[in-house]
Amino acid sequence: QKEVEQNSGPLSVPEGAIASLNCTYSDRGSQSFFWYRQYSGKSPELIMFIYSNGDKEDGRFTAQLNKASQYVSLLIRDSQPSDSATYLCAVNDPGGYQKVTFGTGTKLQVIP
């Protein structure tokens, strides 16, 4: 059973701080990793994807991947109240199909 695990939170950070969201996965063969943001009552929105070990930066967001430790994280710099949402980690199933497995998400609260 493929697993993607996230701390459900809520993770509370003050406005302007760095928010760090973490995700671990069970299948060593996974190659593609995604972060989605979901506001309450809305659909998930893709914000980052990463395929290679190391860091990938996009604006205030940085995704970090460590395949040896089976760990992927998302850093949000200069957190804003508008970043308050649930962040979903998703990992591809390496069985030859294009299916991904989602974590249950971490709820982030940015306190003004």
Next chain:
Amino acid sequence: NAGVMQNPRHLVRRRGQEARLRCSPMKGHSHVYWYRQLPEEGLKFMVYLQKENIIDESGMPKERFSAEFPKEGPSILRIQQVVRGDSAAYFCASSPPGGPTQYFGPGTRLLVL
């Protein structure tokens, strides 16, 4: 370029009725996925389809639920004889032929009275 489209956005059904949810993938996308989300819970995978084929239906309840993605037209998720426990948000996502990146539609909120 239009995104993933779902309709209806809201659907109210009485117990025992049928619900039909439709999903049109992004242009150029040939893979469709259906997920269910209960309030304050995570996304639950239901089914993965390509045109005219069900690739993985491991998340579909064994009874009352079915899905199709015909050669022409949208993908349909069909729930027969709905019960109150079927009340949830149903999301469709699509991905291109070359990779697993999924893009979500706005969802259909189903309420069973």
